[in-house]
Every structure is written in C-alpha cells, then in structure tokens.
Amino acid sequence: MTTNNIAIQAVELTKRFGEFTAVDGISFEVKKGEIFGFLGANGAGKTTAMRMLCGLSMPTSGKAAVAGFDVFKQTEQIKRSIGYMSQKFSLYEDLTVKENIRFYAGIYGKSDAFIKEKTAFLLKELHLEGETNKLVRSLPLGWKQKLAFSVAIFHEPEIVFLDEPTGGVDPVTRREFWNMIYQAAESGITIFVTTHYMDEAEYCNRVSIMVDGRIDALDTPAQLKKTFEVNSMDEVFLKLARKAKRSTD
Amino acid sequence: MRTLRFLLQKEFRQIFRDPSILRIIFMMPAIQLLILPWAADYEVKNIQLSVVDHDHSQYSRQLLNKVTSSGYFQLQDYSGSYSNALQQVEHDKADLVLEIPADFEKKLIRENESTLFMAINAINGVKANLGGAYLRSIIQDYNREVRLKWVQLPRFSPEVQIEVTSSNWFNAAMNYKLFMVPGILVVLVTMVGSFLASLNIVREKEIGTIEQINVTPIKKYHFILGKLIPFWVLGLLILTIGLIIARLAYGIIPAGSLLVIYTFAAVYLLAVLGLGLLLSTYTSNQQQAMLLSFFMMMVFILLSGLYTSIDSMPAWARAITKVNPVTYFIDVMRMVVLKGSGLKDISPHLFTVLGFAVVLNSWAVLHYKKRS
Numbered sequence: 001m002t003t004n005n006i007a008i009q010a011v012e013l014t015k016r017f018g019e020f021t022a023v024d025g026i027s028f029e030v031k032k033g034e035i036f037g038f039l040g041a042n043g044a045g046k047t048t049a050m051r052m053l054c055g056l057s058m059p060t061s062g063k064a065a066v067a068g069f070d071v072f073k074q075t076e077q078i079k080r081s082i083g084y085m086s087q088k089f090s091l092y093e094d095l096t097v098k099e100n101i102r103f104y105a106g107i108y109g110k111s112d113a114f115i116k117e118k119t120a121f122l123l124k125e126l127h128l129e130g131e132t133n134k135l136v137r138s139l140p141l142g143w144k145q146k147l148a149f150s151v152a153i154f155h156e157p158e159i160v161f162l163d164e165p166t167g168g169v170d171p172v173t174r175r176e177f178w179n180m181i182y183q184a185a186e187s188g189i190t191i192f193v194t195t196h197y198m199d200e201a202e203y204c205n206r207v208s209i210m211v212d213g214r215i216d217a218l219d220t221p222a223q224l225k226k227t228f229e230v231n232s233m234d235e236v237f238l239k240l241a242r243k244a245k246r247s248t249d
Numbered sequence: 250m251r252t253l254r255f256l257l258q259k260e261f262r263q264i265f266r267d268p269s270i271l272r273i274i275f276m277m278p279a280i281q282l283l284i285l286p287w288a289a290d291y292e293v294k295n296i297q298l299s300v301v302d303h304d305h306s307q308y309s310r311q312l313l314n315k316v317t318s319s320g321y322f323q324l325q326d327y328s329g330s331y332s333n334a335l336q337q338v339e340h341d342k343a344d345l346v347l348e349i350p351a352d353f354e355k356k357l358i359r360e361n362e363s364t365l366f367m368a369i370n371a372i373n374g375v376k377a378n379l380g381g382a383y384l385r386s387i388i389q390d391y392n393r394e395v396r397l398k399w400v401q402l403p404r405f406s407p408e409v410q411i412e413v414t415s416s417n418w419f420n421a422a423m424n425y426k427l428f429m430v431p432g433i434l435v436v437l438v439t440m441v442g443s444f445l446a447s448l449n450i451v452r453e454k455e456i457g458t459i460e461q462i463n464v465t466p467i468k469k470y471h472f473i474l475g476k477l478i479p480f481w482v483l484g485l486l487i488l489t490i491g492l493i494i495a496r497l498a499y500g501i502i503p504a505g506s507l508l509v510i511y512t513f514a515a516v517y518l519l520a521v522l523g524l525g526l527l528l529s530t531y532t533s534n535q536q537q538a539m540l541l542s543f544f545m546m547m548v549f550i551l552l553s554g555l556y557t558s559i560d561s562m563p564a565w566a567r568a569i570t571k572v573n574p575v576t577y578f579i580d581v582m583r584m585v586v587l588k589g590s591g592l593k594d595i596s597p598h599l600f601t602v603l604g605f606a607v608v609l610n611s612w613a614v615l616h617y618k619k620r621s
Binding site: 054057090103 | 255
C-alpha cells in the first residue's frame with residue numbers, strides 16, 4: 001500500500017458525526033523522518049484526523065495507512081508502531097516519574113533490562129535524576145510535558161503523534177521541547193505535530209493547514225509564504241483561517 | 250501475562266497511595282457495622298400510649314398496670330375524653346389510644362364480656378402494626394387471667410382453647426444484630442466491588458489517561474483484568490475486616506464454614522465488578538457514575554430483603570429482587586451465618602450469581618471499546 005519511505009498516507013479520509021463532517025476527505029503523505037506540522041484553527045478537525053490515524057477513532061470513509069498498516073483493519077499493529085501524546089496531560093499524576101516510565105514501557109512489552117538502561121539515560125537527558133521518585137503531580141508543567149514526550153517515544157516507535165504538545169508552556173521550555181523533537185527526528189522517528197504557535201510551524205519540514213475539515217494548503221513553510229505572498233506563517237494562517245465558515249470554539 | 254503484571258502493579262500502587270480509598274476501605278466497614286445494626290432494629294419500644302378511662306374501676310387500673318409494666322408502652326396521657334386523646338395523636342405525642350368504656354367493669358362482671366376501643370396512629374406503619382399487635386396480645390392475656398379468676402367452674406370448660414407457643418429457630422433470642430450485620434456486610438462488599446471500580450475507570454476517562462492506554466497495543470481483556478483483580482482483592486479484604494468487626498463487636502461467629510462464605514463472595518464479587526465495569530462504559534465522568542451508583546444502590550438495598558421481607562412484597566417487586574445480586578448474597582450470608590448452611594445448600598444461589606457474573610462481564614467487555 002505504501003512505498004518504503006512513506007510513514008503516513010491518507011486518501012480522502014473522512015469522519016462524520018451524524019450530519020456533521022468533522023474531517024472532509026483529506027489526502028496527504030508524510031515521509032519517514034519528517035517533521036510534519038498539522039495546523040488549523042480550533043474545531044478545524046485536526047484532533048479528529050489525528051485520532052483516526054492513531055486508531056482511536058473509526059474513519060467513516062477513505063483510506064489511510066500508518067507505518068504501512070491499514071487504519072481500518074490493522075489498528076493493533078499501528079499501535080505497536082506509534083507513540084501518542086494527547087492534548088490532555090496523560091501521565092499518571094499519582095505515580096512517580098520512574099513508575100510512569102516503567103508502566104508505559106512495560107505495556108509496550110519492553111524488557112526489564114531495556115527499561116532500566118533507557119530510564120537512567122532518559123532521566124539524565126531530562127535532568128530529572130533528582131526527581132526520579134517524586135510524584136509526577138509535583139513537577140512543573142513544562143517538565144511534565146517533556147516527560148510525557150519522552151514516555152511517548154520511549155518504546156522507539158516509527159511515528160509519534162503530538163497533539164498541541166506545547167500548550168500552556170513557557171517560551172524557554174517550548175524551545176527545549178523543540179530541541180527534543182529535532183533529536184527524535186534525527187534518530188529516525190517521524191513527527192506528526194499539531195500546534196497553534198506559528199513560530200513552531202516554521203520549525204517543521206512541511207506544514208498542512210486545515211480549514212473546515214479540509215486541507216487547504218500543504219507545503220514547506222518557505223514555499224507557503226511564497227505562494228501566499230506574505231512574510232510569515234502567521235499571515236499564511238490568518239489568510240486561510242479567515243475563510244472558515246465553522247465557528248471556532 | 251507480563252502486561253497484566255505491569256497493570257496490576259500500577260493499580261495497586263495508585264490504590265494504596267490514595268488516602269481516600271484507604272479511608273473507605275478501613276473506615277467504612279467499621280462505621281457502618283458499628284452504627285447501623287443498632288439503628289436497624291425491628292423491635293418497637295417506647296410506644297406512646299394515651300388512655301381514655303371512662304370507668305376508673307379496679308379492673309381498668311389492673312389492665313393499665315399490665316400494659317405499662319410490659320415495657321413496650323409509655324403512658325403518655327391519661328384523660329377523660331376521647332377528643333382529648335385524639336388531640337395527643339394529632340400533635341404526634343401519642344401513637345395509640347386505648348379507650349375503656351364507662352361500664353367496663355360492670356359489663357365484664359355481669360355479662361361476662363366487655364368491649365375496649367383501640368385507635369392507632371398509622372403514620373408510622375411499622376410502629377402502628379406492632380404496637381397494635383402488642384397491645385392486643387396484652388389485652389388477651391389479661392382477658393385470660395380474668396377468666397381464670399371467674400370461670401373456675403365448670404372445670405372442664407366446653408370452650409376449647411388453642412394456645413400457641415413458639416420457639417425461634419436459628420436465632421433463638423431474636424437478636425436483630427445477628428440478622429442485620431451479615432446483610433450490612435453484603436452492602437459494603439457490593440459498594441466496594443461495583444462502585445469503587447466503576448469510579449476508578451471513569452476517573453481515567455476523565456483525566457484522559459484511558460486514551461493513552463487505548464493507543465497502546467494493550468489487549469482489552471488485559472486492561473479489564475487489570476482493573477477487576479485489584480477490586481476483587483479489595484472486596485475480599487473488606488469482607489474480612491467486616492467479619493472481624495462482627496466477631497469482636499457483636500460476637501457473631503458464623504455457624505457455617507468461612508470457606509463457604511468466601512467461595513460465594515469470590516463469585517459474587519465477579520458479578521458486581523462486572524456491573525461496575527458496565528456502569529463505567531456507560532458514563533463519561535465521575536458525577537454521572539456517582540449518581541447512577543447511588544440510584545442503583547438504593548434499589549439494590551430496598552429490594553434485597555435487607556430491611557423488609559421479600560415475601561411480603563408485591564409480585565413485580567419480587568421479580569426485581571430476583572435479578573438483584575445483593576438479594577442472593579444477603580440470603581447466603583444469613584443462611585451460613587445463622588443456619589450453618591453448607592456449599593450444597595447455597596449452590597443454587599451460587600450458580601445464579603455465576604450467571605450474573607457471566608452476563609454482566611460479557612456485556613461490559615462487548616461495550617468497552619478502544620475505538621470510537
């Protein structure tokens with residue numbers, strides 16, 4: 001279904017909730033190792049599209065393959081190949097840093113030796129050695145988000161889906177977070193990320209912009225600015241998002 | 250298997266780290282078992298009696314003495330007019346009015362019979378019923394005494410009298426605690442088994458961690474077992490704590506074997522856990538789950554035979570008790586604790602509850618979806 005260097009392929013992917021069409025026949029491809037920005041105003045259908053690709057939501061029609069597996073039939077295989085960081089913070093606040101890592105790694109079937117070694121490495125990377133046995137609840141938000149990202153890629157997935165990973169985080173931590181994303185991309189993980197920050201869109205290899213459930217633009221940030229004859233991604237986004245008929249929530 | 254181990258480790262950690270759950274586990278059985286059985290006593294005492302004595306005779310005084318010395322009645326008012334006494338009832342000061350007619354003694358001596366009038370305040374049905382019955386039997390008793398005094402001859406009375414004496418089996422002293430404590434214990438186990446479990450799962454929905462679990466390759470049955478096993482263990486733990494409290498506080502030692510109780514409880518918990526799981530798949534936040542649980546618990550308790558006899562319920566209510574798992578456990582507990590029933594005696598109940606377990610769990614598993 002997919003050629004070897006394609007991580008995600010969607011063809012006319014659609015999701016309807018009764019009368020409402022949340023995602024309206026979107027088609028795109030994401031290459032392996034790419035950082036793919038998935039932009040759109042609130043309510044444009046980003047999260048729904050992402051949930052379909054992760055196997056959390058059943059598409060109404062269309063076709064899509066993630067890591068070479070069909071989103072209709074092979075969701076269990078897909079789940080083994082992806083990492084996911086949702087909009088809501090989804091680590092267990094009443095477990096410690098170490099326990100969270102161990103739990104998520106464990107349910108992906110990683111061996112004890114692997115978990116132990118990689119946990120030590122990760123904690124050092126994140127400068128969380130002193131916080132190993134603290135409850136996640138007690139960490140500041142930025143650290144929590146970085147930890148959640150690390151947990152999402154701990155089992156070394158092919159693709160990681162990030163749904164507004166930097167919402168509510170300070171600029172310094174956002175920068176650090178993007179450094180981590182680059183590192184992950186360098187190690188060969190495909191990044192599929194939604195965001196509302198246009199400076200972050202500039203960091204992506206390619207960007208798609210969703211308006212009212214459809215993809216209205218898809219290109220590199222530089223090319224998009226050229227096409228729309230503007231100087232920043234901000235203006236690109238505004239030009240497109242203003243056409244939206246759906247009310248934002 | 251390894252996945253399950255990780256899940257269980259996580260659940261137990263969370264449970265034992267949560268002070269509110271620990272409080273529920275240890276305080277709830279203690280408080281409920283120490284307080285409720287004292288309040289849930291069917292014996293009616295302190296019935297307020299208002300007497301209207303138009304006779305003021307030796308006999309009427311004797312009768313009153315007998316009534317008040319029984320210990321069930323308190324003479325609230327002794328007046329000369331019925332309307333006066335009725336006013337006492339209206340003000341809720343009296344539960345019963347006993348009217349002794351003016352010629353009570355005269356008639357009794359001359360005509361060998363006399364009539365007494367009894368008016369009962371039936372706002373509190375139980376009190377009215379039992380109070381009336383007590384008073385009637387006291388009067389009958391008095392009647393017999395009078396007869397014995399008067400009708401000495403002929404020795405062989407043509408009037409045949411049947412006297413009924415009774416003895417209470419299995420609970421000789423009619424100790425209500427022996428009856429209530431096992432029932433309350435069942436309610437406790439049910440609450441922990443079904444509602445704590447459903448709240449736990451719904452909480453994961455609410456904070457969003459369930460979505461994180463759903464994007465992992467974790468198997469549905471792993472996740473469900475990971476949730477059921479900890480609460481199954483907690484349910485048995487509560488039962489144990491409850492049985493210890495019952496023994497220490499009330500000296501209740503099951504007449505039957507503990508093994509029978511635990512065997513039944515193990516299966517029963519599967520059924521109520523299935524119910525909890527089902528509730529959690531139909532609700533999306535903890536408020537919904539709480540309200541639904543509260544509603545179901547009311548129905549479960551009132552239609553379980555814990556407080557009222559199932560035999561006296563109308564047919565439709567009896568039908569509901571048949572599909573209420575609580576009914577069966579309460580029955581089994583009473584059978585084993587009071588009567589010493591064995592595994593063979595309770596096996597019909599055991600299989601019924603096993604049936605509940607299969608149906609509820611399959612339903613819940615079918616309805617739990619990793620994908621929307």
